[in-house]
Amino acid sequence: MKLSAAVGALTPSEILVRGFEVIPGLPDIDEEHHEEQHFIDLFKAFFGPTPTTVSWVWADIAEEESNIVLHKSDLTEQGFKGFLRALHFLWAYPKNATILAYTTRVKKGQVEGEKLWYWVKIIAGLKVKVIIWPEQEYKRSDRYILLTVDGVDFRTWEKSTNDSNMDPKTMSHKYKHGALKYEIGIDAYEAKIVWISGPKRGAMGDREIFAEDGGLREKVPEGKVVVCDRVYTDKKTAGNNAKLALPSLADPGPLFEFKSKLRARQESLNGRLKDFRILDATYHHDPKNHVFVLEAVAVLVQYAMDHGHPIFPANTGDHYPDSDV
Template identity: 65%
Template sequence: MVQGEFLWHWVRVLGRLKHKVISWPEEEYNHSGRTILLTVDGIDFRTYERSTDDYNVDRKQYSHKFHHGALKYEIGVDAFLPKIVWIHGPWRAGMHDRAIFAEGGGLREKIPEGKVVICDRVYKDSKYKDNDELMLPCVGDSSGLFTFKSRLRSRHESLNGRLKDYRILFDTYHHNPDNHVYAFEAVAVLVQYAMDHGHPIFEANTVPPE
């Protein structure tokens, strides 16, 4: 029953709960015997297209997924639990997913040595030769490993779909661009609470193949 700045106040309050429900399990990831930790993916959300002094649209804001202006966030989802463990952004949609992953202070620096994350082929970038932390789709995978990695990526897409069940992230965003991150964090908190209380995403497998 509120609107304007009063509404955004409560959106920000909800988003601040992310520190309670979305956290990096450092102890588990550093000291467990798990090699595969999580899946990572970039997700774009349509926004109105900003113009520049030279062009009628900002090409760095342009999303090739939508052919439209957008903002991008990086999301990490635990490989074995229905748990968002990492959110990072927003970024302008023209920024490459692999560049965001490699950004200083970002996800790549948090991955312990010898551990890996599952990702899709967009993370294969010739500018980044070192891919030790990333497990991309590979034609040389065994049937079991191929299926396991594929299901992990599919369950991550399922999580992305849940975020876009909320109209603020599904429709083209026309509000103050500085507020988009508050809407995203609030929705991420709601989705995580739903997974914690009876609506988890499906499991990829109980144990990864050898």
């Protein structure tokens, strides 16, 4: 499906102008202001990603060969503004629909129910395009350390019962609060999210998730490893530790530093996900929609990394062979 003539192929400057039109109180600007950092920062304050990142996301949503099913009205000015409202929802996570409606110049009914989630799900649908397990790359003989992995908890609202304030199975041990957990992996040498598994119950342990049938342990080829922290240590499950590159004081200096930087990169990625308030605050919408939130935010973070804002590298790009790990 092609973009309608009313929208065109939107440049970052065109997106900047449209973003300012969505939020009341922002100044009237035109495209000649697009390179002024003050206005770019204002756009980011309300939508999260830069206009450049948003332009790439929109282009892939609307491209003719996209597998995303769109309505004709989606590729109009009105549709694009719905997309911008979804970005604002994910980034700022207003407390209720009344606030979201007021801050994006629409009636409350346009930001409730399926109308609210429609564009979130479309953004999440880009996961198949940008969050990809590099099957052939990970089979290369010179790739031993493949990726880093971590279980990340996100707080959720929990309905209390007569017996308990929350279901113990949903409680995050990190937050002492109801939560959903996702296992997230990032490539060891590229700024690429390559694995998302979840949602899982907040009480599930990282090593339990890693060892699930059909999970990451099975996905990683024999003779390859993932870098993780010590909570993944598992002496009971046969073969589990064989695919783990755990922290070790016995590692040679360069390898110890490399693995440490990889874990720091993972924490940096986790932080970027939680820069979006919807993943940092307590989520209070339908739990069934949380996976679309996580995937949509991960997509936006990946686009940002692909277009000017990668996380820091762990080393110069050398691949550590089996004998070094």
